[in-house]
Amino acid sequence: MEEVSTCLPVTEDVAWLNVDEAAEVGRVRRTATNLAERLAFPATRVAEIALAVTEIGTNLNKHASGGQVVVRSVRAAEHAAVEVLAVDRGPGIADIELAMTDGQSTTGTLGLGLGAVARSADRFALSSDRGRGTVLVARFHPHAAARLDDDGATAGLTRAIGGEEQCGDAYAVRRSGNRVTLMMCDGSGHGPLAASASREAVRVFCALPPGPPEEAVARLHEALRGTRGGAVGVADVDRSAGTVRFAGLGNIAAAVVTTARKHGMVSVPGVAGYQARTIRAFDYELPAGAAVVLHSDGLTERWSPQDDLVTRPPLVVAATLLRDAGVRRDDAGVLVAVAP
Incomplete structure (x- = not known):
């Protein structure tokens, strides 16, 4: 089937x-x-x-x-x-x-x-x-x-830079059985043109058939030609296998987070829609109770898990991270998947 x-x-x-x-x-x-x-x-x-x-x-x-x-x-x-x-x-x-x-x-x-x-x-x-x-x-x-048909285990949050009504960061989530695929896009720059690029990334991502994250990033790279372009990251979370496969192009930060540590995932240099010398995916272990976090560079990467943060509902995790790490003057976006 x-x-x-x-x-x-x-x-x-x-x-x-x-x-x-x-x-x-x-x-x-x-x-x-x-x-x-x-x-x-x-x-x-x-x-x-x-x-x-x-x-x-x-x-x-x-x-x-x-x-x-x-x-x-x-x-x-x-x-x-x-x-x-x-x-x-x-x-x-x-x-x-x-x-x-x-x-x-x-x-x-x-x-x-x-x-x-x-x-x-x-x-x-x-x-x-x-x-x-x-x-x-x-x-x-x-x-x-x-009542809406969502799994309660994923959530995202975006915030536009001061002075702009539209945020250039956007995200989307796809579900297929026990697998959840996360996509975060940080449109280049700010304002309506950046938002237009990230909305196009969401549209294309949601229309893609199931497949590995590196293929999704490659499709997004092609789809964003003619837009402002941006950084994109796609994570395929397989809860039943306890793994996550991540492909990133540009400065989307990604990590597997437990109550004790944060393990960063690799994103290669480039700009979706403009430059991608290579697109690669990397596999990581997903321990029981861990969360997967993707965020744009509106958040500093110098945050660490505190207390029982990853055991909380995903929107609470996203809001806490945005509050504590969203210190840069930039559009900001966070996407979180936690254990159901």
Whole structure:
């Protein structure tokens, strides 16, 4: 039987919003509810999202340092979801279990109303590190029958350079049985032309038949001719075999990460669409419980696994890495696959 590969739901990071003042909480709420309305959510669900997002934004403003909310759309063939991600550099939550109890407040980052937010969301995750900050993820479906078909083991996050509305980094994920294939593209430069190149990489990648990552990179190299071009990386993750095969062209960083170490994967020099003297793939072991991380050069490579980071949900991992390592003034993108 011919192997079938399908792209997982497409995520769009609609807006990154700073929450430094109380007035900005309203802007976060309006952004989330406007997105829900555009996605044809029922009015009652829009109202629930408004309450949850107001709670999230209010607590960021009261307790956090450098707090931001990301409003995202997650689209599949038949359904869509609204995803809200809160990230901060606050003091962290001392007792998450207590903070989730109704009526409790803490001096940490998101200590009020977390239980209500979790109950209204269809998917909820919270991670907090003392002295470093908190990450919260809440996904809202329009109704119970509209749950998206994703495996919950992969997630990505992008952030445009300051002053640009479009991010030049993009990613896509394909699934085929126990295999997951990750693709990250960093379009050359910034702005609309870089974003156009990375969107073309996503389109071509999702249309490719199953095959080794070096072939996918070669196809992407040809497809990006006539665009700005960019760096691309493709990782074929075989969970059942405990291996990952990676091919990269340009400065896409890739690593197999455990709780104890980070093992970098090799990307060869070049620019997809312009220059590729050779395209090679390399094989690596994928230990039980390890994560595969791809990111653009908007993140410094000088990060290391901390605590139990790779045991957390993939979007929490991506947001934590972007917060802590996304220190360069550039577009930034992170893609993570963790053990299901």
